[in-house]
Amino acid sequence: MTAAPAYRRLSVEERRSQLLTAALDLFAHHPPEEISLDDVAEAAGVSRPLVYRYFPGGKQQLYEAALRSAADELQHCFDEPHEGPLLPRLSRALDRYLAFVDEHDTGFSALLQGGSVVETSRTTAIVDGVRRAAADNILSHLEVPDPGPRLRMTIRMWITAVEAASLIWLDEGKQPPADELRDWLVEQFVAALEVTARRDAQTEALFRVLAADL
Amino acid sequence: MTAAPAYRRLSVEERRSQLLTAALDLFAHHPPEEISLDDVAEAAGVSRPLVYRYFPGGKQQLYEAALRSAADELQHCFDEPHEGPLLPRLSRALDRYLAFVDEHDTGFSALLQGGSVVETSRTTAIVDGVRRAAADNILSHLEVPDPGPRLRMTIRMWITAVEAASLIWLDEGKQPPADELRDWLVEQFVAALEVTARRDAQTEALFRVLAADL
Secondary structure (H helix, E strand, O other): OOOOOOOOOOOOHHHHHHHHHHHHHHHHHOOHHHOOOHHHHHHEEEEHHHHHHHOOOOOEEEHHHHHHHHHHHHHHHHHOOOOHHHHHHHHHHHHHHHHHHHHHHHHHHHHOOOOOOOOOHHHHHHHHHHHHHHHHHHHHHHHOOOOOOHHHHHHHHHHHHHHHHHHHHHHOOOOOOOOHHHHHHHHHHHHHHHHOOOOOOOHHHHHHHHHHHH | OOOOOOHHHHHHHHHHHHHHHHHHHHHOOOOOOOOOOOHHHHEEEEHHHHHHHHOOOOOHHHHHHHHHHHHHHHHHHOOOOOOOOOOHHHHHHHHHHHHHHHHHHHHHHHHHHOOOOOOHHHHHHHOOOOOOHHHHHHHHHHHOOOOOOHHHHHHHHHHHHHHHHHHHHHHHHOOHHHHHHHHHHHHHHHHHHHHHHHHHHHHHHHHHHHHHHH
């Protein structure tokens, strides 16, 4: 974020975005219950009433807005051109995803571990939206026109397993190194599809395409 | 549950257990926000004030007590003698687990999908306790004295993936049949360990033991 010069009045959009950036940074590195609106005001260099003017719903509204903004950023991690072999595409997306997890460590754990004071059906829906987007994105790269239940289940299980691995990774002081974790997750993806391929013709055809790149 | 004859006064423990059984049955098949204390009173054939006498914290307390009781039941699914080949032990535990998921369908989904009105840090801790118990249980069967981070991560990822598969299974009208899902989950377990075995000597030794049974 570029610091706005003190002498310039920010537009409504700029101010909102400035507050959101400050909030996101705080929520990324502290559990939500430890963050107060005063902290956000201080981090943004503004007064508490100003934060309330932009976010009259207070901390809950600010948290949801910050989460939505983080979710957008996370979804951008999955943007990958539909070109070249499939597994390197997955590797590159995982690199960006793990960099995101690394940057938002505490917030990421607090959010996914649930039971947070600021968790609501709306925050859950935002997180579920990201999971669904990830699954749709993977399926679009696999170019399976009408994915059946077994293939979809395999993809969604792998996405959940990646989430679990990310949380454990944060818990373990970010060990093993991100690139090793990434390679291992890609290998887990291939192995999961291989198991499903034994029971599902659609997944088998797909696995043959993947195996040709290995 | 055996219905108590109307003429007999129940002991405090019996009454508490009767109310809990009624609550658990309701929470198993309806989202918690749809259940009122009146419903619990009606299902147990008692008055609303009586429910409050036993659970002065109201619905939240009743939900947590029901959840704790369901968590105990779920943990019993993992009770499996440390005898015979490992994978059939895992299959039998999964059979019991899937029967539990089948019996508590709506409650199981509501609980794990998060964002529930009755979710708190305490309910989250109960669910996390079951996850940890499952991981410890598997590691105890594998008889690895000091499991390293890669093996632990693999086990925990698989447990999360099983949870995800259970939710999808409920979403898909319990398809494929439970025994097919069980076999597929066991195969996913073996495949996940095989991938980790390539990077971890401890997992490799374990995988050789498992592979001997295949």
